[in-house]
Each structure stands twice: as structure tokens, then as C-alpha cells.
Amino acid sequence: MNTLSTLAPKHFKRPGSAPTVMIVGAGPVGLSLAILLKKWGVSFRIIERNAGPSTATKAMAIHSRTLEIFRDLGVAEQAISDGFTINQFSVQSNAKRVLNYNFSYLDAPYPLLLSLPQPQTEKILLERLKALGAEVEWNTELVDIENLPGSVSMTLKHADGTDEHFTSRWVAACDGARSNIRKRLDMTFEGSSYDRFFMLADADIEWSGSKDEGAFFLGAQDGYVAVAPISAQSRYRLFIEMPYNLPPEGERPSLSLENFQRLCEGRGQKMTLSNISSTTIASFQHRRVQSMQQGSVFLLGDSAHIGSPIGGQWMNLGVSEAYNLAWKMAYVDQGLANPSLLDSYNEERYPVALEVENTAHRLTGLITVQRRALVWLRDNVLPLLSNRKKAQRKLPSMISGHQYHYEKSDYIQESLTKKQRKNWSKKGKKPEFQTAPPRAGQLAPDVELWQLQGMPTKRLIDLFHGTFTLLIFSAADQFSPLLPGYYTLAKSVEKDYPGIKAYCVIDALSGAGLPAWHSTLLDPDWRLHKRYHAKEGTMMLIRPDGYIAFLGADAITLMTYLNVRSGLLKGARTTISCETEAVELQL
Template structure:
């Protein structure tokens, strides 16, 4: 049960629909919002909308704030020529609140689902493994029902099993979850609250999907509060108040001071949020192992820090053979864990069979993981599993991830790095003990594994 059909509830509903989770979405209002107030949509939020296929629609209906309309190469991008895929760094988009909701509502309606308007949650009994509810409909009819989980996304009007303010409460109470903040329109942190709430919905959606479909244990859901509650505290901190004030009052006066513009956009846009202290995150690289390396004496073309577990995985356009459509790394993460096995070797290396065996073993044992071997080759012909190969002949992916031979990078469905290391045994221990993923008992043959269709 999803309570509240604002941007947060609609995003959650769309994600659950995409990943095959049944739900009901109710709202006590008569229909969608008609507010014309503009919202500032963060680039991280657009990444979430991209996974639903509606990011370009959002961009075409809004406009980028001028102080952030820069590409990674430093050139300004006219709004009418802007493509979401051109955004290689954080930026901000101004979009009417009603338009954002309408985009999400139209996508949900197109799937044959929709919002139950004029329906109010009037009674709630929260239990460890279910929620008993009483709904009141506009025609005066009352309905009692049970749901496995309930997510309250109705902001300031939510009716939950606690009356304490958001800043001193958890985001999970047994089978009830809270998503989205209660900052009203016009509040200095209203935009930050909406984007933060949509991030919470995205964090929760894939975990519900994995548990619902038997790919992960219910304990995985406990990480939602652990990861999102600290982020909520940061959003209400004085630091963010200062950042938002700087954005609105100082940046317009800075003109072309690009380094500060990019830094401030990144801090506001939630790309810097880290889940490093989450129980489901494991960093198994030493500082020496993370040190920058060169290939044949040439420095990396990406002058960026090596990514760490708990951070968002850097996106990059993947190398593709001439004449094939472009593909981005972030598109691999949609709806599944992704294991990248960096070989730092070409297709003739004697090490490749071992790397492919690892990738195949992980996929066979854990249906919720899709594994790829990253190899230095122009084609996958002759590779043990062509569908599990990422071509990297110019080493752009190796360099961006500062990956030496044997680097293992496990990335969650929401794009966060869950594990990185160099030791296979450590990875297997992590999967068994800390990941929350369920290991299947029956081993599938390679041919059977090729035919497996994951539910999400």
C-alpha cells in the first residue's frame, strides 16, 4: 500500500510496477496537484526518471538553471539543444510541480494502473510482517484490508503510527516505511525535500522488489532506515540551508565562476551522498591497492578520484563497435545487481577463463546478480559468454574505475557500489553474510543459465 500520490508516491509506484510488485496507491485528494509552483529537480533525480524512460520528457518541459548549464567540457549548453545524456556532471532543472507529477501519473496510467483518488487511510495497525488498514472512500464506503508493507508518502498529511517530528524518528516501523519529507511548498527546503524523498523511494523500491520476488532476505529492508535516515538529517542541517541560500542568492552574481558552480551543484544534487557505514556495504581495497595506476606510462584521461564502496558508481559511455547504438554503464544497473570483473587483459589472456568462471558462478548462485567481464578487445567472438562481456579496448572503463587486473566491483540496482575488492573469497563471503541476497540451492548448467529470465 502506497499512501500519497505526490512525486514520491508516484515514483515508487512506477518503479514497483516496472519491477513486477503488486500494489495499491491511494490519495485522499480528488485528483492530481494543479500547483504551478516550479520545483528544482536534481540531476540525480533525473537519473531515476531515466530508468522509467521519462527523463527527456521532464527536461523538455523544464529549463536548466543558467548557473548550472554547463557540460563537462566547460561549454554552455542552450536549453533547446540540451539532451539529458549530455549531462556528465550534476545540474539543476526547473520544472513545474504539477508537470513532474503529471509525467509520472501518465506513465503509471499507461501501464493500466492508477491512483485511487478520494480514498483516505483512517486506521492503521502495524505488525512485524503485515499492516492492517481501514480505508474510507468518497462514496462513504469503508474497506478493511491487509498489506505486506505500507509506505507513507503523503508528506505533512501522512497518518502513521507515530506523531513525533521527522528529525527524531526512524523511517521504518515494522512493516510501515516513511518516504518523503513534510516541507510544504514555499519552504526554503521544499525542493530539497522532494528530491530527497524521491531518492528514498528509489532506495526502498528495489529492496522491496528483491524481497518480494525471493531474491533477497527480508532483513535487506532494514538497511533502508540505516541509509536514508542520515541523509534526511543532512538535508535539514544548517549546511544544506546555507547551500540552498548560496544557490539562490550568490551564484547568480558569480557569472562564469565554473568550479564553484559545479561543486555546489554536486553538493545539492545528492551525488555526494554515501552509504559507506551501511551494513550492506563493504570496502575491501587497501589505500595502496586504490592508488592511481598508469597503463604503459600514460596517465589516465580521467583526472578523478577512484570510486569507493558506498558511493554512486561513476557513469560512462561504454565503448561500442562502429555502427552500433550508444550505451551507457548506468543502464546496466537497472533492476539488478551488477558485478564488474575487470581483467586488464585482452581476449587471448590465459586469465580470462578464470574470470568468466567466476562471473558464471556468481550469476548461477545469485539470480539477483548480472555479471560482466571487462576485457581489452574489439569484439566478443570467442569469449566463453558473449552476453557477459563488456568491451573496453581503449580502457576507458578500467581507467574511470582505477581498476587493476582482478578488481571486483558489485553495484546495486540504485547505482551505489556495494562491494569492491581483489579477493574472490572475500566477495563470496560478503555475498553470503552481508549482501542480504539469497543464494539458490540448485546449480544450473551454463545452457540453462543462458535461458534464465530474471523477474526484474
């Protein structure tokens, strides 16, 4: 058996020079971006005004798509081993399940919701960053900033009171909801406040409820109670809704164990609480900037948007923004892509942020509705709709992060003739084509790659990390007369575009007889062809963030897309050395 070491994923290194990116804020979003830039070899500084990591009680829900991103960051396994797997989350009203999110229905490598308190997530990210050889500059605050043509100048204040003036090519504003950068750049943050607040605590809870399921319990006039498990030892994060405006300091409810116990009982929950910690009071607003980019400054995470905590979306959203931006910065920085590619960050991410805000807002409305007629509809009609099999399958993907797409992006193209599309949808009726055909602008589905028995599992998504990936489907075995043409195309794409790695997908059990110089994905049981609804000559270009950039079926359209629309630079010569992590593919 031969093996072929591919060049994917590619992580580029550049010789030492002044940092290209200034990351402001070492919350989960800033740390994620720093790890990605480090992996890509883009030079950066990351500053944080606090003296050390935050211990605040904030996010605990890490969604399935974020775990895929964490896989690329190299922290997914650690997060899963430190966290607790939640299989289901339900909304219950008067002992009826109104909505049920069963995460095992997700067609994804991590069909689960991970519960991990934010300080632990940040600790894992920080350790990973350190292991990669980068450090956060603590006690360093950005106090002023100015967008210049092609660069950003800023003033930093250090703990000893000294000022430092610094200029970088780009700034990533990961400085949270009270972003000073947003204010300094006169960017508005429009929206409003919710007329309610929450009391939160981590507690040991004895009750008859499930140990691996989270739930909202509605039905009490005083507000709802929600619980989410954080460990197998009956430890939970407890949310108590207080349906009125946050009172001034001194008039706020006590955060004592007795008060939490009393509030739960008052809302009809038979729970015995003990050993409470991480208690806090939080009120929420929903606000957003008008654009997530101004000149060379990019806003990510809470600096760009905040919203209702229901659905646990906001940290997850910020991490996926970092994932969208990092590879674009790397490709532009290394001369592999046109600088205008960076404009697609706002173009692609702003609509997603609005969608997340709307979904969280609607869920909040559904859960906190008070009018009797609407409560009746929610409790009696919604279960009939949401308990249908189709809805059961769809619900978890509405919050897992997989459904967001960039179909309208200028950098995405789907070029299939009517006939090609028709054939695909006909095939869709066969049982093996049960999943929907992927579209350009959507996430490329993951598939466990075919391996001889006893060989370690390989996943398709791992090929996408650190490079563009071109898949050319042959729908044939190694004797197909069309194969030499596919290989020639693959070779010429790689030659013209050093940021692309090309594979031919072939119905064969081994690479015997195939040209040894090129990369092949063996697909003897057609699992890849089937999952991608691929026919002879189907071509898919997948971006480093796992989104399908191009979907088509002829070489000329692909080459035109690459030349005109992809943002990639033809014939780019990169002088930087390239660090490769070999992915062993069996041939």
C-alpha cells in the first residue's frame, strides 16, 4: 500500500517583520483570531486592558459548528474533554414540550451542544496560543485610534502610565460590547434594551429532571427558570428571569442560595439547590453597528453586535467571524488574493449577524410571551408543528451554526445548467441521496473518508484547513478516459493559484495505475459522490473556512470564476516559506 503526503493544510510562515494586525481584546473572539493568524503565519499583536483572563459568568453554550472551528484551532478535543455534552435542550410549558432541540439529529462531526463555562473556554484558547508561541500583552489598553489610507494608527496605554504610538496594516476590534474603538470611530450601535434581567448561578441541583438535558421551564407569571447541565455530577447553570427592568444598585435581589431556592419554588420548580457559585445579575440589549468594517478596522464579536442570551449564540457568532476573517487576511497579506477580498467580511457576516439577532429575538418573544391567546397558541399549536419528524430534524441546525450561508456574496458562484440541477434533484428522491444537495455559499458537508479496515478515521473537513480545496468528481474508476483531463486541470489550477490544493475523486480501491504526482481521494463506495450529489465532472471549490466558493461542471467556467470573481491572484508568486502538516491519504 502506498501513501501520499499531501501539502494540505498549508500554513505559511513569513520572516520576522512589524506586526500586520493589531488584535484589541483577549476575550474568546480575540483569542480565536490570534490562534488562527498564528497558524496562518500572519504577524500580529494581541493586547488586553485587564491584568489577566476574565472570570466573569458569561457564555456556556458552544455549538456544533464552533466545535468544527475549534478543531482547526486545535482545541476541540480539549474543550469536549473539559466540558459536558448536552444532547437535548427543550422549552417546556406547563409540563408540555413546546420545542425540543435534539442535537443528535445534526449531520455534522459534532452532533451535540457543549456546555463549558466561558472562563474555561478562554483558558483553553489562551493555552493553545501560548503553545503556538504567542502571548497576550496584558495591562495594555487602546485609548485612541485613527484610520489612515491603508493603515491604522493608534495610541496604547501601558500599566506604568506610558503611552505608545503604533501603526498596523489592520486592526481587529475584539474589544467587547463597550468597544472604545467603535466609539472613537463614531460608529453607531443602534438597538434597544430588554425590559427584563436575569439572575444566574452555578449550583448542585437535586430534582427529577434529566442530567444531560437543558430546559426552559415556562408557565409561571413571575418569569421562567432555565437549567443547563455543566457536569455529570448534577451541577447546572441556573437562569432565573426577572420580567422587569434592572433596579439600581442597592435595590437588586439578593444572590444568596436562599433567594435562588425561593425563586425556583415560587415558579413551581421542585429543586433543591446547594453549593452555589458564579452568581451574577445580567441585563441584555440587542444592538448592532451599521457596518462591521471601517477602513482597515474590522469589528468582531460583541463590539459589533449584542443580543438576547436565549439560544446561546453570541460568543459562537464572534468565533465564526474570526474564522471568516483570518484566512482572508492571510491570503491578502501573502499576496495570494486581492485586498478587496477583505470587503467580503462585512458583506458576508453582517447578514448573518442580523439573522442571529432576529432568531434570538423571536425565541425570546416566544419564551417570554404573556398574552393569554398567544400563550395558548404556543403551548397547544406549536408542539403539533415542532414534533413533526421533519421539524425535529431541522430545529437543532437552526441554532447549531450550520445553516448560515453566503449565497449572496460577490465571491461565491454556482454555475450549473438547468439540466444538471434537474438530474440532481431527481437523484435526491433516492434514499441514498436523502440529504439536500449542497449549494455554493453553504458549508461543505463533512464526510468520513473511505479507508481500508483498521486504518484511522480521516475526515474531509480536515483537508479544508489552511487552503482552498478543489474537488473534481470523476464518477468513474481509474480506467476512465476522462481522468487525464481532470488531472491536467488539477495540476494547472494548483500551478496558477498556489493557495489551492486540488483532488480528483475516483471510484477506486487503490491508487495503482494513477499518476503518482497528484492527489486523489478514493471513493470506492461513492460516499463522497453521494453526499455531494456529484456527477461526472462536478467541480467544487471549498474555501479554507469550509464554505463552497464555486460549484459547477466545466473547466472553462471554473477558470473564469478563478480569474474574475474568486479574489485570488493568478500566478501569485509567494516568496514566503510554507509549513506543511502532512495529511496521510491512503492510495
